[in-house]
Amino acid sequence: MSDSEGDLLERSQRSREFNLVLGSTIAVSLVFLFVSAVFGEAVMDLVVDEEGSSNPYRVPVWERSTLPYETEGDFGIALEVGPYEILATENEWNSTHHFVEYSLPISEGGAAPDNAVISLAVWRPNVPEGVKVPVIAEFGPYFQEASVETPSIEVPGTWLGQMIIDQILPHGYAFAQVSVAGTGRSNHCMDLMGNAEQLGNDAAVRWFGEQNWSNGAVGMIGKSYDGSTPWQAAMFGAEHDYLKTIVPISGLIGVKELMWRNGSAEARAPIMHNGVYGSYGIDGDEEDYQN
DSSP states (O other): HHEEEEEHHHHHHHHHHHHHHHHHHHHHHHHHHHHHHHHHHHHHHHHHHHHHHHHHTOGGGGGGSSSOOOOOOSSSSSSOOOSOBBBBOSSOOEEEEEEEEOOOOOOOSSSSSSSSSEEEEEEOOOOOOTTOOOEEEEESSSOOGGGGGGOTTOOOTTTHHHHHHTTTTTOOOEEEEEEESTTOOOOOOOOOOSSHHHHHHHHHHHHHHHHHHHHHHHHEEEGGGGTTHHHHHHHHTOOOEEEEEEEESSOOOOOHHHHHHHHHTTTTTIIIIIIIITTTTOSTTTTTTTO
């Protein structure tokens, strides 16, 4: 047999193999189409039933566009009303205030290298005795800060806190507001995204996870500055597993990237860093000169 005849035979054999594979693929596809057409609705009903029985609060994706969302208010409205009331406290906002102690290296200097504390406020749902709840927390420099004229940290923030307390807390979540180092009633220096701020944030996360009313699960949420602090806390994930999730909204990827371009400081660098955040913690007490 000549070389040309051999090549022709080989091409013919390859063609038959290709046609066989193609025919088999088409046949299998037709079988699946037939099965889905006949039994698809039954399978879908089974999936819905299984989801409904195991998780009655989960709405199937294909039904979500039909839900009666409320879009006219200042905040989103939870479609399901939670079963729990807020746990009443001694103040009118139903919050409790706490100081969390943490350690700073002596190299930090400032007003509180030996007795640093983080100021925070907590709102809890009134759950049955023995029930432990997760914590949603917002960390930032804007609580009870004279520089921006915000009220006491025990008052829910109008930008996020009140919405979470009204909409999410009734479903069994505690909520917390945390003043980063050097702001509000948290002492030491205002350390913009720095080491002291990072250590203070981690101390607060650990505190939330270790309370006797907490189930050990902490989530962080916030926007802008408050959307940057969750990344700081997430850095400590190798040391403990209290922080389960973060929802950082429009946060920073770094101070350098915020304030410098092509090696030079933008106009807002001295304004924001020194003029705005540098003034945080200056409230007329004896620590001002140290900070």
